[in-house]
Amino acid sequence: MVEYRDTELDRTLAALADPTRRAILARLTEGDARVTEVAAPFEMSLNAVSKHLKVLEGAGLVRRDVRGRDHWLSFDGAPLTAASDWIDHYRRFWEGRLDALARFLRDNKANKERRKDK
Amino acid sequence: MVEYRDTELDRTLAALADPTRRAILARLTEGDARVTEVAAPFEMSLNAVSKHLKVLEGAGLVRRDVRGRDHWLSFDGAPLTAASDWIDHYRRFWEGRLDALARFLRDNKANKERRKDK
């Protein structure tokens, strides 16, 4: 009884958390491909890859263009914006703290030097 | 029989994919807190939050400082770098494609105008 709505961000991050799926995206940035082509390099079954593709599609990271019996897949980076924004916000926060720490240490050292000079 | 090694990136992204855990991180950027304090605003049990904290700790996103019976938790943004880098790479790739498309459309329109002018 969890009652919680999967947001787009949830789906995007969950999709990206799997290394197979990230590899699929990497493949698709080199050019559109059919399911069989995408699946070829992987050691798992075609069906397993097909499932991963559905997850990526569900997250909006992959588009599918059905032409006859071939399904042409392409990368869609649009959902990355939200994920990137979220992470970068916290990353910047963190780096800001590190900078503040560095400043503090530097100033503190300067103070010590001054004290020594007296 | 999957035989695949969880990379740090996998753990980071998986940790971030849960909205409760992202909320916990948000809370911790406002200041270090004990487990009880972190858990207070959530509608789930303390134990559930404790588990989420362990996931975040396992991903290196949360540090724990045990002082007596209190566990002080703090945000650690270091693992975000790899995640941010990965996503930004693909985001830039994607935006580059959009730019190229925009250029193409603009030039194409210019061509049409020129043709019309003849």
Added chain:
DNA sequence: ATTATATTCAACACTATGGTTGAATATAGA
């Protein structure tokens, strides 16, 4: 028409995840 190819669907198994409750442990305070 028959056969081959591309892909999904369905059923199953196993593991992981996210939650619960109750007990255990460790520290703090009276």
Added chain:
DNA sequence: TCTATATTCAACCATAGTGTTGAATATAAT
């Protein structure tokens, strides 16, 4: 010492995720 507080540990449950195989479907090619 006794009691209250902070936290984890352990067992359990339900659901979701990732993989498998075999059958179904749709299109293409001979």
